[in-house]
Amino acid sequence: MKVEIVTHRDGKEATVGFEYEKRFEAERPMVLDVLLQAQARTMPDLAFRYGCRARNCGVCTVDINGKPRIACRARAREGDTISPVATLPVLSDLVVRRDGIARQMRGRLSSGGQGNNLNVEAPEAYHDLTACIECYACLDKCPMHARNFDGGLPGDVQNAEDLPDASKGYRWGNPFSLLKLQRIRIDPLTTDAGRQAAVDNAIDLGLDACVGCAGCKCGVGIDLMGQVVGELLEAAKDRLPSSKT
Numbered sequence: 001m002k003v004e005i006v007t008h009r010d011g012k013e014a015t016v017g018f019e020y021e022k023r024f025e026a027e028r029p030m031v032l033d034v035l036l037q038a039q040a041r042t043m044p045d046l047a048f049r050y051g052c053r054a055r056n057c058g059v060c061t062v063d064i065n066g067k068p069r070i071a072c073r074a075r076a077r078e079g080d081t082i083s084p085v086a087t088l089p090v091l092s093d094l095v096v097r098r099d100g101i102a103r104q105m106r107g108r109l110s111s112g113g114q115g116n117n118l119n120v121e122a123p124e125a126y127h128d129l130t131a132c133i134e135c136y137a138c139l140d141k142c143p144m145h146a147r148n149f150d151g152g153l154p155g156d157v158q159n160a161e162d163l164p165d166a167s168k169g170y171r172w173g174n175p176f177s178l179l180k181l182q183r184i185r186i187d188p189l190t191t192d193a194g195r196q197a198a199v200d201n202a203i204d205l206g207l208d209a210c211v212g213c214a215g216c217k218c219g220v221g222i223d224l225m226g227q228v229v230g231e232l233l234e235a236a237k238d239r240l241p242s243s244k245t
């Protein structure tokens, strides 16, 4: 099976062909298997990330034919092009800078102090949202996240020094950051002030971008539009002028 792997070194992009050798006739390898074999056989310095190999850690996400996929769970197909996720700046080959997203949420995730009753049951929706593995696949085509890059992708920014400083956390949010805030809102231990702060933070991160947006899709099947975006838009409807129309 032949695939193409897009590498990035010193700001230069190259596309390298690789032929995967099946280990047994009926094998249907995952994209991560292909990358591991490429590294073992012909591309020893190929840089990519993986951890659990079981769809738990989210760090192996790459673009396959331009769409974000979890490499340890996506089947490779003849002719696939494997490239770094386009929504985050590339560090090397398939490795992207993830810290701008995590740092963005610092100081925004307080529940406002916990209530006394730690035995209180969380609603089903709360457990649904804990399924997030932080793969960042949902950033694909998110206009809110794109605001960090003047409405485009990190790769569209000509000079590296014009990229936003990821070490400070990105200014504008994304489906993942909204999910974290919505999780706080429905956590039974969150105070009323904490719930309000979560909505305030969602608005500050650019919730208005969700009004009329085509929507986002989660890499592991969480209902982002129904359980996250829709809920936050409803909570903020009186504060988002364009949503009243």
Ligand code: SF4
Pocket (backbone or CB within 6 Å): 141, 142, 143, 144, 145, 174, 175, 178, 209, 210, 211, 213, 214, 215, 216, 229
């Ligand atoms: S609905 Fe909101 S979070 Fe989802 S892609 Fe659109 S702007 Fe981004």
Ligand code: SF4
Pocket (backbone or CB within 6 Å): 058, 131, 132, 133, 134, 135, 136, 137, 138, 139, 175, 176, 179, 217, 218, 219, 220, 221, 222
């Ligand atoms: S919400 Fe889904 S797609 Fe987004 S980071 Fe979490 S698991 Fe990945």
Ligand code: FES
Pocket (backbone or CB within 6 Å): 049, 050, 051, 052, 053, 054, 055, 056, 057, 058, 059, 060, 061, 070, 071, 072, 073
């Ligand atoms: S290696 Fe952990 S999700 Fe793929």
